[in-house]
Amino acid sequence: MNPLRIERPETLAAALALLMNENTRPLAGGTDLLIERRRAPFAADETWVALSDLRELKEIEIKDGFWHIGPLVTHAELAKHKQLRHVASFLPEGASLVGSPQIREQGTIGGNIANAASCADTVPPLIALNAELAYQSVKRKRRVALSDFFLAPYKTILQHDELITDIYFPSPPPTARTSFLKLGRRQALAISRVSVAVLVTGNDVLDDVRISVGSALPRYGRLSEAEDIVKNLPPSQERFKQAGRAGSAEVIHTAGRRWSTDYKEPVLTALISRALCIACDIPWK
Ligand SMILES: Cc1cc2nc3c(=O)[nH]c(=O)nc-3n(C[C@H](O)[C@H](O)[C@H](O)COP(=O)(O)OP(=O)(O)OC[C@H]3O[C@@H](n4cnc5c(N)ncnc54)[C@H](O)[C@@H]3O)c2cc1C
Numbered sequence: 001m002n003p004l005r006i007e008r009p010e011t012l013a014a015a016l017a018l019l020m021n022e023n024t025r026p027l028a029g030g031t032d033l034l035i036e037r038r039r040a041p042f043a044a045d046e047t048w049v050a051l052s053d054l055r056e057l058k059e060i061e062i063k064d065g066f067w068h069i070g071p072l073v074t075h076a077e078l079a080k081h082k083q084l085r086h087v088a089s090f091l092p093e094g095a096s097l098v099g100s101p102q103i104r105e106q107g108t109i110g111g112n113i114a115n116a117a118s119c120a121d122t123v124p125p126l127i128a129l130n131a132e133l134a135y136q137s138v139k140r141k142r143r144v145a146l147s148d149f150f151l152a153p154y155k156t157i158l159q160h161d162e163l164i165t166d167i168y169f170p171s172p173p174p175t176a177r178t179s180f181l182k183l184g185r186r187q188a189l190a191i192s193r194v195s196v197a198v199l200v201t202g203n204d205v206l207d208d209v210r211i212s213v214g215s216a217l218p219r220y221g222r223l224s225e226a227e228d229i230v231k232n233l234p235p236s237q238e239r240f241k242q243a244g245r246a247g248s249a250e251v252i253h254t255a256g257r258r259w260s261t262d263y264k265e266p267v268l269t270a271l272i273s274r275a276l277c278i279a280c281d282i283p284w285k
Pocket residue numbers: 025026027028029030031032033034035071072097098099100103106107108109110111112113114115119120121122158162163164165189190191192
């Protein structure tokens with residue numbers, strides 16, 4: 001068996017230079033990478049580029065009305081971030097439901113995004129926040145809307161020599177309220193079977209409504225038909241149920257009917273309407 005080499009660059013420039021070589025992979029917390037590579041033998045010159053010393057990728061800050069989250073921020077750090085809990089609680093909530101305490105201490109938001117599983121728990125909230133990514137190689141720097149970053153489950157537009165360097169989104173308005181619901185096979189250490197993230201703004205009338213789902217669509221996205229049912233109207237449980245049915249139908253229309261549809265259809269209907277009720281602080285029955 002070939003030995004695996006691990007490089008630990010001290011600067012972003014050095015990390016990017018290492019990634020120019022074939023058979024290199026960025027290593028963040030390793031919670032996905034180690035699982036992915038545990039069966040296949042390593043290539044002769046396979047090298048993992050550990051990002052752990054790149055302090056500039058570990059910050060959370062607000063600048064000019066935008067939140068910036070470094071890709072190396074761990075789920076545990078996100079989950080306990082007080083200010084984020086205040087302005088966009090569904091993102092820390094999503095992070096707090098990832099795996100187990102050990103996985104949350106180790107796993108990062110950048111790894112969660114780059115791995116591109118359809119059940120990634122930080123992605124639906126980020127899509128609802130209209131998040132964008134900055135990513136770069138030695139040769140160029142680019143930006144992309146997170147919704148355009150994913151091509152298919154486990155496939156993104158990222159080239160092998162590129163690193164995500166920033167995850168950012170506009171600070172939600174003061175009236176914004178959010179919710180995140182995840183349904184797994186069990187209470188702890190559960191991968192999402194379906195998840196729903198909701199952001200609403202406005203009080204008497206909902207002037208903006210964003211609903212995004214995980215483990216449901218071929219590519220991450222929002223449910224615009226469900227959003228339109230509740231937008232520019234006062235919050236009401238009846239209308240939220242209608243939006244739940246429309247959202248579920250929208251998912252089936254996009255993803256097609258498959259073996260899991262009989263299960264997911266009523267579950268999505270309920271999760272969407274319940275997530276809307278929670279965000280608007282009205283009872284769900
Ligand atoms: C037991 C267990 C339970 C889990 N439960 C959940 C769960 O409930 N919900 C959930 O969403 N996930 C879960 N996961 C998956 C995993 O923990 C997360 O996806 C985690 O966020 C991955 O981050 P990481 O830092 O460990 O990434 P790594 O494993 O280091 O990397 C993952 C991928 O991203 C690439 N990468 C990492 N950082 C960058 C970067 N900055 N730029 C470009 N590419 C990069 C790597 O090369 C690799 O391809 C679980 C995993 C395990 C093992």
